[in-house]
Amino acid sequence: MDGMSAHEDGLPEVARLLDGGGVVVLSGAGLSTESGIPDYRGPDGVRRNRAPMTYQEFVAGEPARRRYWARSHAGRAVIARARPNAGHLAVARLRAAGRVSAVITQNVDGLHRAAGTPDAVELHGGLDRVVCLDCGAVTARTVLDERLAALNPAFRDAGSRINPDGDVELPDDLVASFAVAPCAACGGVLKPDVVFFGESVPKARVEHCYRLVDEGRALLVLGSSLAVMSGLRFVRHAAKAGKPVAIVTRGTTRGDDLATTRIDAPLGETLTALAADLARGTAGPCC
Protein backbone atom coordinates (compact mmCIF):
# COMPACT_ATOMS: atom_id res chain seq x y z
CA MET A 1 0.00 0.00 0.00
CA ASP A 2 1.15 3.54 -0.75
CA GLY A 3 2.27 5.11 2.52
CA MET A 4 1.25 8.53 1.22
CA SER A 5 -2.40 7.49 1.39
CA ALA A 6 -2.25 7.44 5.19
CA HIS A 7 -3.46 10.76 6.50
CA GLU A 8 -2.22 12.44 9.63
CA ASP A 9 -5.50 14.03 10.63
CA GLY A 10 -7.19 10.66 10.86
CA LEU A 11 -9.44 11.12 13.88
CA PRO A 12 -12.72 11.13 11.91
CA GLU A 13 -11.57 8.00 10.09
CA VAL A 14 -10.80 6.14 13.35
CA ALA A 15 -14.20 7.26 14.69
CA ARG A 16 -15.83 5.91 11.54
CA LEU A 17 -14.09 2.55 11.95
CA LEU A 18 -15.16 2.30 15.58
CA ASP A 19 -18.70 3.34 14.71
CA GLY A 20 -18.94 0.31 12.45
CA GLY A 21 -17.89 -2.04 15.26
CA GLY A 22 -15.72 -5.14 15.01
CA VAL A 23 -12.47 -3.27 15.58
CA VAL A 24 -9.59 -5.33 17.00
CA VAL A 25 -7.24 -3.35 19.23
CA LEU A 26 -3.53 -4.17 19.38
CA SER A 27 -1.90 -2.20 22.18
CA GLY A 28 1.71 -1.62 23.20
CA ALA A 29 3.87 0.10 25.79
CA GLY A 30 2.85 3.60 24.63
CA LEU A 31 -0.63 3.03 26.07
CA SER A 32 0.80 2.47 29.57
CA THR A 33 3.28 5.36 29.75
CA GLU A 34 0.53 7.62 31.15
CA SER A 35 0.25 5.09 34.01
CA GLY A 36 3.90 5.69 34.91
CA ILE A 37 5.30 2.61 33.15
CA PRO A 38 7.99 3.76 30.73
CA ASP A 39 8.36 2.58 27.15
CA TYR A 40 11.52 0.83 26.01
CA ARG A 41 11.55 3.09 22.99
CA GLY A 42 11.08 6.78 22.56
CA PRO A 43 8.84 8.38 19.90
CA ASP A 44 11.77 7.91 17.51
CA GLY A 45 11.53 4.14 17.98
CA VAL A 46 15.06 4.00 19.37
CA ARG A 47 15.60 1.98 22.53
CA ARG A 48 16.19 4.20 25.54
CA ASN A 49 16.85 1.75 28.33
CA ARG A 50 19.31 -1.09 28.64
CA ALA A 51 18.43 -4.27 26.75
CA PRO A 52 16.05 -6.54 28.67
CA MET A 53 17.21 -9.95 29.81
CA THR A 54 16.70 -12.62 27.15
CA TYR A 55 15.14 -16.01 27.74
CA GLN A 56 18.48 -17.63 26.93
CA GLU A 57 20.24 -15.60 29.64
CA PHE A 58 17.50 -16.35 32.16
CA VAL A 59 17.62 -20.13 31.72
CA ALA A 60 21.42 -20.22 31.35
CA GLY A 61 22.17 -19.97 35.01
CA GLU A 62 21.50 -18.95 38.56
CA PRO A 63 23.45 -15.63 38.52
CA ALA A 64 21.26 -14.23 35.75
CA ARG A 65 18.09 -15.35 37.50
CA ARG A 66 19.29 -13.79 40.76
CA ARG A 67 19.85 -10.51 38.89
CA TYR A 68 16.43 -10.74 37.28
CA TRP A 69 14.53 -11.40 40.51
CA ALA A 70 16.47 -8.81 42.52
CA ARG A 71 15.69 -6.11 39.96
CA SER A 72 12.13 -7.27 39.54
CA HIS A 73 11.58 -7.28 43.31
CA ALA A 74 12.98 -3.75 43.52
CA GLY A 75 10.65 -2.51 40.79
CA ARG A 76 7.63 -4.42 42.00
CA ALA A 77 6.05 -1.58 43.97
CA VAL A 78 5.86 0.67 40.91
CA ILE A 79 4.18 -2.03 38.82
CA ALA A 80 1.83 -3.04 41.65
CA ARG A 81 0.86 0.61 42.20
CA ALA A 82 0.23 1.37 38.52
CA ARG A 83 -3.40 2.08 37.69
CA PRO A 84 -5.20 2.12 34.32
CA ASN A 85 -5.13 5.50 32.62
CA ALA A 86 -7.71 7.29 30.46
CA GLY A 87 -6.58 5.28 27.42
CA HIS A 88 -7.21 1.88 29.04
CA LEU A 89 -10.56 3.10 30.37
CA ALA A 90 -11.65 4.38 26.96
CA VAL A 91 -10.74 1.03 25.37
CA ALA A 92 -12.81 -0.75 28.04
CA ARG A 93 -15.78 1.51 27.26
CA LEU A 94 -15.42 0.85 23.54
CA ARG A 95 -15.16 -2.89 24.19
CA ALA A 96 -18.25 -2.87 26.44
CA ALA A 97 -20.17 -0.91 23.79
CA GLY A 98 -19.25 -3.45 21.12
CA ARG A 99 -17.22 -0.98 19.02
CA VAL A 100 -14.12 -3.01 19.83
CA SER A 101 -14.49 -6.75 19.29
CA ALA A 102 -11.22 -7.86 20.88
CA VAL A 103 -8.20 -6.47 22.67
CA ILE A 104 -4.73 -7.93 22.13
CA THR A 105 -1.97 -6.36 24.20
CA GLN A 106 1.79 -6.62 24.07
CA ASN A 107 1.91 -5.20 27.60
CA VAL A 108 2.53 -7.38 30.64
CA ASP A 109 1.21 -4.89 33.22
CA GLY A 110 -2.38 -6.19 33.43
CA LEU A 111 -3.82 -2.68 33.05
CA HIS A 112 -6.39 -3.55 30.35
CA ARG A 113 -7.91 -6.15 32.68
CA ALA A 114 -7.75 -3.74 35.62
CA ALA A 115 -9.56 -1.16 33.47
CA GLY A 116 -12.48 -3.52 32.85
CA THR A 117 -11.48 -5.51 29.77
CA PRO A 118 -11.30 -8.97 31.41
CA ASP A 119 -10.90 -10.81 28.11
CA ALA A 120 -7.89 -8.79 26.88
CA VAL A 121 -5.44 -11.27 25.35
CA GLU A 122 -2.02 -10.81 26.94
CA LEU A 123 0.18 -11.72 23.99
CA HIS A 124 3.37 -11.61 26.06
CA GLY A 125 1.85 -12.91 29.31
CA GLY A 126 1.46 -11.04 32.59
CA LEU A 127 3.66 -9.96 35.50
CA ASP A 128 0.90 -10.81 37.99
CA ARG A 129 1.73 -14.49 37.82
CA VAL A 130 4.71 -16.81 37.95
CA VAL A 131 5.32 -20.15 36.19
CA CYS A 132 7.58 -23.00 37.33
CA LEU A 133 9.88 -24.10 34.50
CA ASP A 134 10.09 -27.59 36.06
CA CYS A 135 6.54 -28.59 37.10
CA GLY A 136 4.57 -25.98 35.15
CA ALA A 137 2.62 -24.70 38.16
CA VAL A 138 1.29 -21.15 37.71
CA THR A 139 0.99 -19.12 40.91
CA ALA A 140 0.18 -15.54 41.88
CA ARG A 141 3.03 -13.05 41.92
CA THR A 142 1.68 -11.56 45.16
CA VAL A 143 2.45 -14.85 46.91
CA LEU A 144 6.02 -14.79 45.56
CA ASP A 145 6.32 -11.12 46.59
CA GLU A 146 5.68 -12.11 50.20
CA ARG A 147 8.17 -14.98 50.03
CA LEU A 148 10.87 -12.75 48.48
CA ALA A 149 10.25 -10.07 51.11
CA ALA A 150 10.60 -12.67 53.89
CA LEU A 151 13.81 -14.07 52.35
CA ASN A 152 15.31 -10.60 51.90
CA PRO A 153 14.35 -8.58 54.99
CA ALA A 154 17.22 -6.12 54.60
CA PHE A 155 16.58 -5.50 50.92
CA ARG A 156 15.70 -1.91 50.19
CA ASP A 157 14.32 -0.44 47.03
CA ALA A 158 17.60 1.02 45.81
CA GLY A 159 16.48 1.15 42.21
CA SER A 160 16.78 4.28 40.18
CA ARG A 161 14.99 3.74 36.90
CA ILE A 162 12.24 1.23 36.24
CA ASN A 163 11.94 -0.59 32.92
CA PRO A 164 8.69 -1.65 31.23
CA ASP A 165 9.02 -5.26 32.33
CA GLY A 166 9.10 -4.11 35.92
CA ASP A 167 12.76 -4.16 36.89
CA VAL A 168 15.23 -1.48 37.91
CA GLU A 169 18.97 -0.93 37.78
CA LEU A 170 20.65 -2.17 40.97
CA PRO A 171 24.22 -2.13 42.28
CA ASP A 172 26.05 -5.46 41.93
CA ASP A 173 26.52 -6.04 45.67
CA LEU A 174 22.80 -5.73 46.26
CA VAL A 175 22.12 -8.25 43.50
CA ALA A 176 24.76 -10.65 44.85
CA SER A 177 23.13 -10.73 48.29
CA PHE A 178 19.62 -11.34 46.97
CA ALA A 179 17.96 -14.68 47.84
CA VAL A 180 15.83 -16.22 45.09
CA ALA A 181 12.74 -18.30 45.93
CA PRO A 182 12.32 -21.73 44.31
CA CYS A 183 8.97 -23.23 43.31
CA ALA A 184 7.02 -23.95 46.50
CA ALA A 185 5.65 -27.18 45.01
CA CYS A 186 8.75 -28.81 43.50
CA GLY A 187 11.77 -26.65 44.30
CA GLY A 188 12.17 -25.85 40.59
CA VAL A 189 13.03 -22.64 38.76
CA LEU A 190 10.44 -19.85 38.82
CA LYS A 191 10.02 -17.48 35.89
CA PRO A 192 7.55 -14.62 35.52
CA ASP A 193 4.73 -15.77 33.24
CA VAL A 194 5.85 -13.38 30.52
CA VAL A 195 7.40 -13.98 27.12
CA PHE A 196 11.03 -12.88 27.28
CA PHE A 197 12.98 -11.48 24.37
CA GLY A 198 14.35 -14.50 22.50
CA GLU A 199 11.34 -16.61 23.51
CA SER A 200 8.38 -17.50 21.30
CA VAL A 201 4.78 -16.62 22.08
CA PRO A 202 2.90 -19.91 22.66
CA LYS A 203 1.53 -21.12 19.31
CA ALA A 204 -2.07 -21.53 20.50
CA ARG A 205 -2.06 -17.91 21.72
CA VAL A 206 -0.76 -16.65 18.37
CA GLU A 207 -3.40 -18.63 16.48
CA HIS A 208 -6.12 -17.29 18.78
CA CYS A 209 -4.98 -13.75 17.96
CA TYR A 210 -4.96 -14.43 14.20
CA ARG A 211 -8.54 -15.68 14.57
CA LEU A 212 -9.56 -12.52 16.39
CA VAL A 213 -8.02 -10.41 13.62
CA ASP A 214 -9.77 -12.55 10.97
CA GLU A 215 -13.11 -12.09 12.71
CA GLY A 216 -12.65 -8.34 13.00
CA ARG A 217 -13.39 -5.66 10.42
CA ALA A 218 -10.39 -3.49 11.16
CA LEU A 219 -7.24 -3.33 13.26
CA LEU A 220 -6.48 -0.41 15.56
CA VAL A 221 -2.91 -0.20 16.87
CA LEU A 222 -2.55 1.84 20.07
CA GLY A 223 0.82 2.90 21.48
CA SER A 224 3.10 0.48 19.72
CA SER A 225 6.06 1.16 17.46
CA LEU A 226 5.57 -2.42 16.15
CA ALA A 227 9.30 -2.89 16.58
CA VAL A 228 8.98 -6.62 17.25
CA MET A 229 7.52 -9.18 14.89
CA SER A 230 5.17 -10.63 17.55
CA GLY A 231 2.90 -7.60 17.05
CA LEU A 232 3.83 -6.52 13.53
CA ARG A 233 2.67 -9.86 12.06
CA PHE A 234 -0.96 -9.07 12.96
CA VAL A 235 -0.72 -5.74 11.17
CA ARG A 236 0.68 -7.49 8.09
CA HIS A 237 -2.04 -10.14 8.36
CA ALA A 238 -4.85 -7.56 8.52
CA ALA A 239 -3.39 -5.47 5.69
CA LYS A 240 -2.97 -8.53 3.49
CA ALA A 241 -6.65 -9.36 4.02
CA GLY A 242 -7.52 -5.85 2.85
CA LYS A 243 -8.72 -4.67 6.26
CA PRO A 244 -8.24 -1.07 7.36
CA VAL A 245 -5.31 -0.59 9.75
CA ALA A 246 -5.30 2.53 11.92
CA ILE A 247 -2.31 3.41 14.09
CA VAL A 248 -2.48 5.87 16.98
CA THR A 249 0.87 6.33 18.68
CA ARG A 250 3.66 8.84 19.28
CA GLY A 251 6.36 8.73 16.63
CA THR A 252 6.94 6.42 13.70
CA THR A 253 6.23 2.69 13.58
CA ARG A 254 7.39 -0.26 11.55
CA GLY A 255 3.82 -0.65 10.27
CA ASP A 256 3.34 2.88 8.93
CA ASP A 257 3.51 1.76 5.28
CA LEU A 258 0.68 -0.70 5.97
CA ALA A 259 -1.56 1.79 7.76
CA THR A 260 -4.63 3.29 6.13
CA THR A 261 -4.82 5.88 8.92
CA ARG A 262 -2.04 7.25 11.08
CA ILE A 263 -2.40 9.57 14.10
CA ASP A 264 0.55 10.91 16.11
CA ALA A 265 -1.14 12.12 19.30
CA PRO A 266 -1.34 11.45 23.05
CA LEU A 267 -3.38 8.29 23.60
CA GLY A 268 -5.36 9.06 26.76
CA GLU A 269 -6.73 12.32 25.40
CA THR A 270 -7.37 10.97 21.89
CA LEU A 271 -9.14 7.79 22.99
CA THR A 272 -11.24 9.60 25.58
CA ALA A 273 -12.45 12.02 22.90
CA LEU A 274 -13.23 9.16 20.51
CA ALA A 275 -15.14 7.14 23.12
CA ALA A 276 -17.11 10.21 24.24
CA ASP A 277 -18.04 11.18 20.65
CA LEU A 278 -19.20 7.64 19.89
CA ALA A 279 -21.24 7.47 23.10
CA ARG A 280 -22.94 10.71 22.12
CA GLY A 281 -23.54 9.40 18.61
CA THR A 282 -21.74 12.34 17.05
CA ALA A 283 -19.08 10.35 15.27
CA GLY A 284 -18.76 10.23 11.53
CA PRO A 285 -18.32 12.78 8.80
CA CYS A 286 -22.06 13.28 8.24
CA CYS A 287 -23.11 14.48 11.68
Ligand SMILES: [Zn+2]
Ligand atom coordinates in the same frame (compact mmCIF):
# COMPACT_ATOMS: atom_id res chain seq x y z
ZN1 LIG B 1 7.57 -26.48 40.34
